[in-house]
Amino acid sequence: MNLKYLLSAVLLVVAAFASSKAAPRIRPVPQAEAQNAQNATKKQAPATQGGTHEDEGQRIFDQNCSRCHTAPDGFSSRISGTVVRHMRVRASLSQHDEQELLRFLNP
Amino acid sequence: MPRFRLSYLPVTLARLARFALFVMAMLCASRPGSAQDTPLISGGVGFQTSTNGGNTKYQPIIEPLLAAPIGPRVLVESRAAILETWAPRTDGGSGYDHTYFGALTYLQGDVTLTPHVTLVGGSFLIPFGTYNERLSPIWISNFQSGPLISPLGLMSTGTGVGGMLRGSAVSHPKYSIDYAAYFSASSDNEQFNSDRSFGGRADLYLPKPRLELGLSYGRLLQDTHENFYGAHLWWEPKDTGFRLRSEFARGHHAQGYWVEADYRMQAFGGPDSVIGRFEPVFRMQQTFRRDTIVSDGLPLVNTQRADFGLDYNLPHNTRIITSYSRQFSSTGDRNIWETGIVYRFLFPAWKGRSK
Numbered sequence: 001m002n003l004k005y006l007l008s009a010v011l012l013v014v015a016a017f018a019s020s021k022a023a024p025r026i027r028p029v030p031q032a033e034a035q036n037a038q039n040a041t042k043k044q045a046p047a048t049q050g051g052t053h054e055d056e057g058q059r060i061f062d063q064n065c066s067r068c069h070t071a072p073d074g075f076s077s078r079i080s081g082t083v084v085r086h087m088r089v090r091a092s093l094s095q096h097d098e099q100e101l102l103r104f105l106n107p
Numbered sequence: 108m109p110r111f112r113l114s115y116l117p118v119t120l121a122r123l124a125r126f127a128l129f130v131m132a133m134l135c136a137s138r139p140g141s142a143q144d145t146p147l148i149s150g151g152v153g154f155q156t157s158t159n160g161g162n163t164k165y166q167p168i169i170e171p172l173l174a175a176p177i178g179p180r181v182l183v184e185s186r187a188a189i190l191e192t193w194a195p196r197t198d199g200g201s202g203y204d205h206t207y208f209g210a211l212t213y214l215q216g217d218v219t220l221t222p223h224v225t226l227v228g229g230s231f232l233i234p235f236g237t238y239n240e241r242l243s244p245i246w247i248s249n250f251q252s253g254p255l256i257s258p259l260g261l262m263s264t265g266t267g268v269g270g271m272l273r274g275s276a277v278s279h280p281k282y283s284i285d286y287a288a289y290f291s292a293s294s295d296n297e298q299f300n301s302d303r304s305f306g307g308r309a310d311l312y313l314p315k316p317r318l319e320l321g322l323s324y325g326r327l328l329q330d331t332h333e334n335f336y337g338a339h340l341w342w343e344p345k346d347t348g349f350r351l352r353s354e355f356a357r358g359h360h361a362q363g364y365w366v367e368a369d370y371r372m373q374a375f376g377g378p379d380s381v382i383g384r385f386e387p388v389f390r391m392q393q394t395f396r397r398d399t400i401v402s403d404g405l406p407l408v409n410t411q412r413a414d415f416g417l418d419y420n421l422p423h424n425t426r427i428i429t430s431y432s433r434q435f436s437s438t439g440d441r442n443i444w445e446t447g448i449v450y451r452f453l454f455p456a457w458k459g460r461s462k
Contacts, residue, residue: 059280063314067343069247073424075453081143083453085182085217086174088225090240092285092310094275095222106143 057104064091064101080105146175146456150186151246155428155447160439164194170212170245173456185214186244211298213266227271227289230299234271234287234308235260235323236337236354246451249369249388250416250430252443256363256394258404259356260325260335262302267291269301283312293329303328306335317343323356331402333359348373348386361405363394371420379422388416388430410436424451 065071065087075083081102088098150171157164168190175183189209196204215229232240238257242248258265271289288307294300306325312318323337339354348371355364367390375382394410401407416430425448432443 059314063283063312063317067319067341068241070420072451072453073422076145076455078143078145079147079453079455082145082147082174082176082182085144085176086147086184088219089182089184089217089227089273092225092273092275092287094278095219097275097278102143 056100060093060097060101061104064093064097067091077106144176146173147453148173148456149451149453151244151449151451153245153447153449155245155251155445157251157443157445159443160441162194164192166190166192168245172244175456180219182217183215184217186212188212214299221274223274223276224272225274227273228269230266230268230301231271231289233261233265233267233291233304233306233325234273234289235306235325235335236308236356237321237339237341237352238354239265245449246424246426249367249386249418249428250390250414251428251445251447252432254354254365254390255392255405255410255412256354256356256361256365259358259361259363260306260323260337262291262304262325262327263404264300264302266299267301267304268294268296268299280314282314285310285312308337317345331359335359348378348383358397358403358405360398360400360403361394361396363392363405365390365392369416369418378420384420386418386420388414388418390414390416406436408437410434424453425449426451 061071068091084093084098084102084105087093087101088095093101148171150169152169153167155166155168157166168188170186170188172186173184177183187210191205191207193203193205196202211230213230213232215227215231218226218228220226232243234240236257236259238253239261243253243257267289269289269291271287273287274285276284276286286307286309288305290305291301291303293303304325304327306323308321308323310319310321312320319339319341321337321339323335323339325335325337327333327335335356335358337354337356339352341353342351343349349368350370351366351368353364353366356362367388369386369388371378371383372385372387373380373383377383390413392412392414394405396405396407396409412432412434414430414432416428418429419427421427427446427448429446430444432445434441434443
């Protein structure tokens, strides 16, 4: 009987996961890929205002999120704000870092 | 794990039903402040096996996490653990014995007071060391079992019921300092059990060498008052797959340390190549008993343990976690084998559309 509840919970998770597939998804840039992109940008042209934000967001992501866990494969843009607010508490982000991280996840 | 307690099935189901009602109420009360603030459900689901000193157990587990913003300043979040443990019968009969466990790990409300201060209220993970808050989720930890010293400083349950102030004191490109300070009341509620205590942690992070240093302190304020001290050092060199994590903790009756090194083999074709997905892990740990009064969850005698792990990071947030450990102590040496697979999920709590 206990397994029935566990199975129900798993099915609920899978169903909810499937229902969220339609939303636009964010894929956090892998560290090496982002580093290469940054290096390429620096060689080609001075950093724009947007590029600066991206660098700052990447730095905050690397320093705070990646320190404990790898980035998830991707997630809906509708929860990016909630993810960042959760990380603000868990990783003790300042308000500035929170805003930069949100901008990084929603360029 | 210290915060896990066995309970009877009917009582547990009633609690789960109450929790489900609470979750529904919280989701209904949620008022997203922006298009990105939809409540989320995250967590991990897995199947684990372990053989410790010849005793094998099988454990399906799910750890759901819910985070729901209420307005621009408040976030309610909670994590639960639901698991079933199966083990071959020890009375000589055939078949398996099994026990069920389901409980909230924490349930807290976070209020942003200032850009550098967040007030946390409710039942929260005690901020001592790094394991409890940062590495204990099944979708994060490199090993199935936590460090031997993890009970130190966690005041029996790993959770506090009360309030906590935390945040980033300084965030600078060259260094950052963050802090957490809490007070917990004594609570006998089975779902939110805690001891009266206070404590906190402060961390210094240096981005250039990617070095983190932290100090923790906790004081138990009931029965025999005891102090707990902790220190941790993490080093994660940039652009490598190498990570070194270590922690020391000292309690009134015992002390110990663990050092963990892991390497994601991304040098061999990148992190997403067949070889690059492998992650060998090694952890060394020792505990030392200072007296014979056992009240802290550490082994009864001095113990040394070496853990050799090999994890594999599959696509789609799935990890295979395996390890072999050899534990040495005067009460007998033993082998510990652990294998498991964990899937991490993260999605909106309900279907909607972006604005």
